[in-house]
Amino acid sequence: MQNAPGALLIIDQQQGIRGLDKPRNNPDAERHMAALMARWRAAGWPLVHIRHISREAHSVFAPGQPGALFQPEFMPMEREQVLEKNVPDAFINSGLEHWLRVRGLDALVIVGVASENSVEATARSAGNLGFATTVVADACYTFAKTDFAGRPRSAEEVHDMAMANLQGEYARVLSTCELLANWPTP
Template sequence: MTSQRSQSALLIIDMQQGIQRLGWPRNNPQAEARIAQLLECWRTAGWPVVHIRHISREPDSVFAPGQPGALFQPALAPHDSEQVFEKNVTDAFTHTSLERWLWVRGIDSLVIVGVASENSVEATARSASNLGFATRVVADACYTFAKADFSGRPRTADEVHDMAMANLQGEYADVVFSADLLQSEPRSAGQGRARGPGNSRAG
């Protein structure tokens, strides 16, 4: 078994019931199944799992406290032994104790999955890298929705997702696919690649 410091925590972002109710065109319809496979892999190996839950400050949001939409999807709900952090903004590190919780346990690498690719996933991955964590984002275990770009041109969910992954790749994270982790040796799935803050970006 590898030492705890070489094990990546699986960070599952915003897989709540409310995200299923939006009804917007999305990509990666198999993302939930991929997340479930990775979750089972991590649980079987005994590696750390962290669940992030978005709790909105807007009372009419599907993610408002007490609303069914704020609950985890049953298939991806945390076990009692798994850590849960609640956030109010896109970045899972902002106004939470996630960073401290990871460092105290000697965890210096993350595997990030969840929703939405260009929103909470990208924001969290950028912060993770800037804070010094070796970061991997699993492209087919994340998804997002169609939206218009800044010029008002409609973009498909695939286009939005692909640009988010392009923004991260090589600058803030290693973007991988679930098969890269599930088909590798069990040890290597939970091992992060050494990355430091800064990398090659200029600003």
């Protein structure tokens, strides 16, 4: 097995996220995630699916709701790890850090949704815990929202600020092409 660029974390690619009726960025994010997932699978590199399970009974991500299920194209394979989280940060009460450490994995590649929420929270913790962390900007996406001052912000603005928050201090931020250029097809 060729050395991996890190364990690939695919965050919250669940059916419920598709139901959000808000403008979003990176319309090709799922295509980029799927390309990365295919590369990891072909190489036999570690792949972790993170699933948000809400503690709120009426949430689309509540246990037993269709929205909590993985999107069909991101269905984990039997040999891939699935971890559940109840908060944005995938390291909190999920066993993720332990799973990585016992396998000697010290690098992570993070993709998924939402850029400023679960992706950013997880990447910050990963960096703070000493993992060499890469966030693949075009394999993450988010939605438009209103900022603290009440100004509407586009999904692209929200995403770009999240990537800026991470770059250099918590993670290295790359595109799918930049990441894959360093790891040839197995």
